[in-house]
Structures are given as structure tokens and as C-alpha cells.
Amino acid sequence: MDQYTLNLLVVGASFALYIGIAIWARAGSTSEFYAAGRGVHPVMNGMATGADWMSAASFISMAGLISAVGYDNSTYLMGWTGGYVLLAMLLAPYLRKFGKYTVPEFIGDRFYSNTARMVAVICLIVASVTYVIGQMTGVGVAFARFLEVDKATGLYIGATIVFMYAVLGGMKGITYTQVAQYCVLILAYSIPAIFISLQLTGVFLPQIGLFSEHTASAQPLLVKLDQIVTDLGFASYTGHHQSTLNMVLFTMSLMIGTAGLPHVIVRFFTVPKVADARFSAGWALVFIALLYTTAPAVGAMARLNLLNTISDNGAQADGITYEARPDWMKNWEVTGLLKFEDKNGDGRIQYYNDKSEAFKATAEANGWAGSELTVNNDIMVLANPEIANLPGWVVALVAAGGLAAALSTAAGLLLAISSAISHDVIKGSLNPGISEKGELLAARISMGVAIVVATYLGLNPPGFAAQTVALAFGIAAASLFPVLMMGIFSKRINNAGAVAGMLSGLIFTLVYIFVYKGWFFIPETNQLPDNAANWVFGISPLSIGTVGALVNFGAAYLVSSMTKEPPVEIQTLVESVRVPRGANKAVAH
Amino acid sequence: MTKGGQALSGEKSATAYWSANVRLILWNLVIWALVSFGFGIVLRPMLSGIAIGGTDLGFWFAQQGSIFVFLVQIFVYALMMNKLDAEYGVEE
Numbered sequence: 001m002d003q004y005t006l007n008l009l010v011v012g013a014s015f016a017l018y019i020g021i022a023i024w025a026r027a028g029s030t031s032e033f034y035a036a037g038r039g040v041h042p043v044m045n046g047m048a049t050g051a052d053w054m055s056a057a058s059f060i061s062m063a064g065l066i067s068a069v070g071y072d073n074s075t076y077l078m079g080w081t082g083g084y085v086l087l088a089m090l091l092a093p094y095l096r097k098f099g100k101y102t103v104p105e106f107i108g109d110r111f112y113s114n115t116a117r118m119v120a121v122i123c124l125i126v127a128s129v130t131y132v133i134g135q136m137t138g139v140g141v142a143f144a145r146f147l148e149v150d151k152a153t154g155l156y157i158g159a160t161i162v163f164m165y166a167v168l169g170g171m172k173g174i175t176y177t178q179v180a181q182y183c184v185l186i187l188a189y190s191i192p193a194i195f196i197s198l199q200l201t202g203v204f205l206p207q208i209g210l211f212s213e214h215t216a217s218a219q220p221l222l223v224k225l226d227q228i229v230t231d232l233g234f235a236s237y238t239g240h241h242q243s244t245l246n247m248v249l250f251t252m253s254l255m256i257g258t259a260g261l262p263h264v265i266v267r268f269f270t271v272p273k274v275a276d277a278r279f280s281a282g283w284a285l286v287f288i289a290l291l292y293t294t295a296p297a298v299g300a301m302a303r304l305n306l307l308n309t310i311s312d313n314g315a316q317a318d319g320i321t322y323e324a325r326p327d328w329m330k331n332w333e334v335t336g337l338l339k340f341e342d343k344n345g346d347g348r349i350q351y352y353n354d355k356s357e358a359f360k361a362t363a364e365a366n367g368w369a370g371s372e373l374t375v376n377n378d379i380m381v382l383a384n385p386e387i388a389n390l391p392g393w394v395v396a397l398v399a400a401g402g403l404a405a406a407l408s409t410a411a412g413l414l415l416a417i418s419s420a421i422s423h424d425v426i427k428g429s430l431n432p433g434i435s436e437k438g439e440l441l442a443a444r445i446s447m448g449v450a451i452v453v454a455t456y457l458g459l460n461p462p463g464f465a466a467q468t469v470a471l472a473f474g475i476a477a478a479s480l481f482p483v484l485m486m487g488i489f490s491k492r493i494n495n496a497g498a499v500a501g502m503l504s505g506l507i508f509t510l511v512y513i514f515v516y517k518g519w520f521f522i523p524e525t526n527q528l529p530d531n532a533a534n535w536v537f538g539i540s541p542l543s544i545g546t547v548g549a550l551v552n553f554g555a556a557y558l559v560s561s562m563t564k565e566p567p568v569e570i571q572t573l574v575e576s577v578r579v580p581r582g583a584n585k586a587v588a589h
Numbered sequence: 590m591t592k593g594g595q596a597l598s599g600e601k602s603a604t605a606y607w608s609a610n611v612r613l614i615l616w617n618l619v620i621w622a623l624v625s626f627g628f629g630i631v632l633r634p635m636l637s638g639i640a641i642g643g644t645d646l647g648f649w650f651a652q653q654g655s656i657f658v659f660l661v662q663i664f665v666y667a668l669m670m671n672k673l674d675a676e677y678g679v680e681e
Contacts, residue, residue: 066652074651078625081656085621088663089614093670207653211642220643238644240633247630273681275671282663289656296652489611578607579679 003392007146010396011403014184015161018177018407022165025173030436033170033443034101034419035269040175042276046283048178049267051185051408053080053258053284054291055131056138057468059185059405062292064377067299070229070237074296075247079254081285081292086259086481088281092268094488094577096277101269103262103416103480104424110487112570113495117428119502121420123479124262127472128413129457131263133465135410136458139403145335145382146399152459158407159455166411167447174411175270181404186290188401191394192384193294196301199388206297214304225304232307232352233359237300243538253545257473260481263409263416274580302380305387310351310373318366319349328386337376344369351375414454418446463521470513470542478505478548486556488578491571497560505552512548513541606677613669617662625655 027033040048058080066073098106104124108117136155143154165173190206197209201221214221226236235241258264267284268277309326310319322340332338340349344367351373353359382402385394422443427434434442457465464471479502486493486501493501514520516530528534530541539547576582628636633647641649674680 071648071651074629074648077652078629078655081659082621082625085617085659085662089617089666210652211644211649222643222648224643238648244630248626251625251630275667275674275681278667278670279664282660282667285656285660285663289660293653293656575603578610579603580674580681581679582681 001392003395004148006392006396007399010393011147011400014180014400014404017180018161019164021176021180022168022173025165025169025176027168027170027172027440030101030423030440030443032172033440034423035266036170036172036175038270038272040270040272042271042280043283044179045175045267045271045276045280046285047182047287048175048270049264049280049284050287050291051178051182051404052267052412053264053288053409054185054405055409056135056142056402056406058291058295059189059402060138060378060381063295063298063302064380065299066296067303067380068377070235070300071240072242072247075251075254077292077296079251080258081288082251082255083258084281084285084288086255087264087268088278090485091259091265091481091488092277092281093274093580095265095484096268096271097274097577097580097582099269101266102419102423103265103484104420105428107480107483107487107498108424108428110570110573111483111493111495111498112567113499114429116483116495116498116502117424119499119506120480120483121424123475123502123506124420125417127261127475127480128263128417129454130464130468131261131472132410132413132417132454133457133461134468135406135413136454137461137465138406139410140458142399142402142406146396146402155455155458158403158410159451159458162407162411162414163448163451166414166451167444170443170447171266171270171415174415177411178408181408182287184397184404185401185408186287188397188404189291189298189381190294191397192388192390193298193301195390195394196305196384196388197297200301200304206301207293210297210300216308221300221304225300228304228307228311232311233356233362234353237303243532246532246538246540246543249539249543249546253473253477253543254469256481256549257477257545260476260479260484261472262420262476262480263412265484266416266419267412298384299380302384302387306375306380307351309387310349318346319351321348323347325349326387328383331386332379332383337379337382339374341372341374343372349373410454414447414450418443418450421446421450463518463523467513467517467521470517474509474513474542474545474548475506477545478509478552479503482549482552483556486553488574491574492565493556493560494563494566496563497556497558500559501552501556504555505548508551509544509548512536512544516541602677606673606679609673609677610670613666613673617666620662621659624650624658629655 031037062076065076095106100106104117104120107120108114139158140151140155143149144151165177193206194204197203197206200214201209201212202215203209203212210221212221214224217224222238226238230236268280271277271280322342329338349372350368352363352371354371385398422439426442427439482505483498483502515527518525532538628647629651636646639646
């Protein structure tokens with residue numbers, strides 16, 4: 001059987017499974033549509049949260065990001081996991097106790113202000129839409145690479161699948177498909193990683209392999225890697241080369257951004273009890289950690305593999321000839337993710353850091369005229385099975401895994417967006433008298449519209465689509481996380497304080513990002529060049545969410561202390577979310 | 590809106606439960622920050638003498654160790670809170 005047929009079979013089987021679940025898990029009420037009837041087992045919810053959280057970026061790009069930079073990009077590993085500690089202790093159990101359906105709804109009720117609720121809806125929509133566009137383009141790319149259809153067709157197929165289970169089943173359908181998607185994506189990620197670890201170090205677990213001996217050179221793997229990359233003029237892999245302040249602030253932005261992302265928070269509304277919400281956050285991190293502790297091993301090993309393949313005679317000698325390149329390089333050249341240009345016309349591949357001044361002399365002495373290979377970071381994961389010579393079904397599994405990662409996150413985001421429209425805007429503001437049946441229909445229509453809009457934006461990605469980390473995490477960190485936390489941990493923060501906090505955090509963060517990235521991300525409209533020399537105190541626009549959160553806390557505190565304290569019933573509400581007893585009952589599935 | 594405070598014997602007990610929870614959270618946040626921002630980033634040079642698998646302890650904390658600590662933290666917190674809930678009679 002050829003690779004194409006295998007890919008088609010494996011991806012087709014995974015899609016049939018998702019559709020089967022969609023038919024089985026139809027939603028009959030708004031409680032089922034928004035919160036899966038609050039009957040999801042905490043371990044199941046942990047697994048669903050894992051898939052909900054781990055996007056195309058985690059699955060495809062993260063190992064490559066670490067691979068390219070090494071230690072300094074550990075920020076992604078700590079940032080995207082540390083947020084779960086904050087969720088488990090500062091938000092999830094109390095918001096579950098509050099027992100409503102959406103994040104803006106809590107903000108509106110706690111701060112007794114429809115303005116606060118609408119500001120929260122806007123923050124939610126901007127963050128989630130930015131995020132969802134990345135997933136939709138990811139679906140298109142995965143289809144194009146593995147199933148040889150064009151991006152648009154791939155996107156339509158992906159959107160149709162999501163449409164079926166999200167519109168029919170709402171949160172209930174999404175939850176159980178996410179559980180299945182988690183299983184697909186974790187298998188697809190682990191199997192190639194285990195084989196590569198075995199090949200390079202003889203150790204089964206990549207987590208241990210990373211810190212073991214590289215069999216071929218009888219040196220520790222990381223020592224060998226450091227040696228090869230520095231020989232080629234790159235910065236050392238394990239060394240610390242970027243600003244420490246920026247690393248701290250970026251990690252913090254990712255952590256509080258993670259905790260403040262509505263599509264993650266609402267997953268904890270689906271468990272039966274408050275205690276379950278705490279444990280469920282732990283289970284979510286177990287399932288996330290399986291991938292996140294594998295990723296740095298994949299990154300380091302893939303980089304070592306790649307460099308070893310190209311310069312098999314040692315780093316200072318000439319590279320392999322272009323004619324003798326392995327098959328996987330040929331396959332990936334077709335996709336454009338790998339490019340070779342014979343700059344000095346010697347028919348050999350030279351790959352080194354041509355931006356390093358210190359290395360220039362060595363390169364010239366060797367007769368090299370610039371690095372001849374351009375490698376897209378995403379290859380580190382996508383080409384892994386081929387680099388490790390794994391059988392065709394593993395390649396097919398990676399295709400299904402990438403699609404599962406993108407589709408599961410897209411569905412979670414679309415639910416957050418559509419429930420904000422149907423529950424917060426339609427029922428909360430435009431038509432409060434709407435019946436249960438009417439709201440369920442409105443929720444389904446909102447979901448359908450959200451999918452159509454997301455598909456359109458996936459086909460024609462606007463300028464801001466590439467700024468997920470800055471925009472979605474910046475907004476979640478600077479606007480949503482602080483007010484949610486203050487709403488629970490302070491009785492004194494009032495309506496005016498919350499609105500002031502959210503707006504000042506949001507505006508501060510957006511302006512800082514726009515100044516460097518261009519106003520509304522329109523190219524050439526930035527006031528200052530986006531580099532470390534121009535950043536205020538060296539803080540990158542990607543890390544500014546942390547400062548934005550501080551602005552939010554500060555403004556909310558100041559304005560609240562100058563205005564009237566919240567009414568007694570609000571203080572009672574805060575007291576009630578702080579204790580587990582009395583959360584509303586679960587509905588059995 | 591259901592009232593969660595009803596089971597408590599009084600205002601004082603609710604306050605005590607909450608401050609016990611907040612204390613627990615603060616301790617956890619100290620550990621959380623120490624392993625990631627501390628050992629993983631700022632204090633890494635101090636730990637550079639401790640070798641582990643071809644690199645130093647700080648690198649391990651940044652790429653793996655902190656995640657393991659986060660995991661243990663959440664489960665320990667959840668267990669301790671179950672105990673605390675029962676102690677104050679606020680469990681479900």
C-alpha cells in the first residue's frame with residue numbers, strides 16, 4: 001500500500017470516529033450545549049482539556065521552536081504548563097462553583113455591570129478569533145501536505161467535520177471528540193519520539209534519552225549537540241543568550257495568559273463538583289505533560305539528526321553532496337519547508353550560521369558562500385518519522401495527529417465564541433426573555449456562523465492572524481485573568497474598578513504591541529522597529545502581557561478604593577464561590 | 590443562586606476556611622515561582638555546578654523539572670483541599 005492510501009485510511013478512520021461520537025453525543029439542552037450537562041468525569045475532562053489546549057502550534061511548532069534556539073525557548077515549556085497551577089488554585093474551582101456557562105457571565109454578575117460583561121465578551125472574541133484562525137490554517141496545511149488536496153479543500157473538509165459535532169453536540173459532543181483526538185495526537189507524537197530516542201541513545205523514554213549518552217559519539221547527547229552547533233557558528237544549545245528579564249516576563253505572560261483563556265476555563269465548568277475541578281486541572285496537566293516533556297527531547301534529537309545527516313564527516317569538513325541527500329529531504333523539498341540553494345556551486349550542502357561575524361573567517365577559508373539550506377522549524381516534528389525510517393503508518397498517524405490537534409482546539413475556541421454570542425449577547429443583553437429552546441437554537445446558529453467566519457478567515461488570514469502569542473495571550477493575561485482573580489480573591493473590587501482595570505490593561509497592552517508590530521498589525525505602520533534596542537527596558541511586545549496585568553490590577557485597585565464598595569449581595573456571592581458546598585447538581589450522561 | 594455558606598457554623602469559620610486556603614495557595618505559588626522563574630531562569634547560574642545528563646540542573650528545571658513539580662503541586666493541593674473542605678464541613 002502506498003503512503004498516500006495509508007494517510008487517507010488513517011485520517012479517514014479518525015474522522016469517522018469523530019462523526020460517530022457526534023451522532024452519539026447530541027445535546028438536548030442549553031446545559032448540555034454549554035457545559036456538557038456538568039457530568040464529565042474529571043479524568044476525561046483532563047484529557048479533553050489536553051486536546052483543547054494543545055493546538056497545531058503545540059503539536060507541530062513547539063519542538064521546532066525549542067530545536068532552533070535551545071534553552072532560551074524553554075519559556076514555552078514552562079509558560080504553557082505553569083498556567084495550570086494558577087488555574088487549579090486561583091480560578092477553576094471557584095468559577096465551577098459559580099455554576100454558570102460563560103466567562104463574561106461571571107464577570108458581569110460579580111461586577112454587577114453589563115458594561116463589564118460586554119468588555120469581557122470583546123476580549124474573549126478578539127483572543128479566540130485570533131487563535132482559531134491559526135488552527136484553521138493549520139488544518140489546511142496538514143491536508144495539503146499529507147492528502148495532496150489544496151489548502152482550501154482541506155479547510156472545507158475540516159470545517160465540515162467540526163460543524164457536525166460542534167453544532168449537534170455543543171460542549172458535550174466537543175468533549176468526547178476531544179478525548180478521542182487526544183488519544184490520536186499523543187500516540188502520533190510519542191511513537192516517533194520513542195524510536196528516535198532509541199536510535200540516538202538506546203533509551204526508550206525520550207524524557208530520559210535527552211539527558212543520556214549519545215551512542216554514536218559516546219558523549220552525553222546535549223554535550224554532543226552543543227559541540228556540533230557551536231562548530232557551525234550557532235549559539236550553544238544549552239546556553240542562556242537572551243535577556244533574563246524578557247525570559248521571565250514572557251514565561252509569566254504565557255502562564256497567566258493560559259489561565260485566562262476562556263476556552264480553557266470553560267472546560268472546568270463541565271465536571272460535577274468543585275473538588276473535581278481541582279483534580280481535573282491536575283489530570284489535564286498530566287496529559288499535557290506527556291507531550292510537553294517529550295517536545296524538548298524531540299527538538300534536541302531532531303536538530304542533532306539533521307546536522308549529523310548534512311555534515312556526516314564532522315562539522316568543519318564539507319557537507320554531503322546534494323545528490324546523496326536522503327529521501328526525506330527530497331520529500332520535504334517538494335513542500336517548500338526545506339530549501340537548498342548551491343551558493344558556492346560545489347554541489348555540496350553547507351549549513352551553518354552565516355549571520356555570525358566570528359564564524360565568517362572559517363566559512364571563507366572553507367570556500368563557503370553562505371548557508372545553503374533553509375529549514376522550516378515545523379519539519380522537526382513533521383519529518384521525524386521519515387528521518388527515523390519509521391513505517392508508513394506512523395507517517396499517516398502524524399498526519400491524523402496534526403489534524404486532531406488543530407481540530408480539537410478549533411472546536412473549543414468556536415464554542416467559547418458562540419456561547420459568548422448566544423448566552424452573553426443574545427440572552428444576556430438583546431433578548432433576556434428568550435426560551436430555553438430558543439437559546440439552544442441561537443447557540444447552534446451562532447456556532448454555525450462562527451465556523452463559517454473562521455473558515456473564511458482561515459482562507460484569507462488577516463495580518464493579525466500570525467500574532468496569536470502576542471494578541472491572544474496578551475489579551476487573556478492583561479484583561480481577563482486579573483479581573484477573574486480579583487473577582488474571587490477580593491470583595492472590595494467593584495464594577496467601576498473592574499471596567500477600569502480591564503480597559504487599562506487591554507489598551508496598554510494593545511498600544512505597546514501596535515507600536516512595534518504596526519497599528520492593527522498593518523505592515524509599515526509601526527512607530528518603532530521591533531527589536532531589543534528599541535523596546536522599553538528591553539521588554540518584547542510578546543512579553544508585555546505581564547506588565548498589562550499589573551496595570552489592570554493597579555487600576556482596578558485604585559478606582560475601586562475611590563468609589564463605593566460592592567453591595568451586600570455581591571459580597572455574599574463572593575463568599576459563596578469561595579466554598580465548594582452547594583454547587584448545582586450534575587446531569588448523568 | 591445557592592448559598593454555599595449555609596453549612597458553616599458561622600462567619601468566623603468561613604473566614605478561617607478561606608484564610609487556610611489562601612495560605613496554602615501562597616505557599617504553592619512560592620514553590621511554583623521558585624522552580625520555574627527561580628531554578629529554571631534567574632538562579633540557573635547558581636546551580637550550574639550541579640551536573641545532570643550533560644548539562645546543569647537549571648536546564649533540567651527549565652525543560653522538564655518545573656513541569657513535574659507543577660504536576661505534583663496540583664495533586665497535593667487538591668488532596669489538601671479535600672481534607673480542608675471536610676474539616677470545615679464545606680465539602681459537597
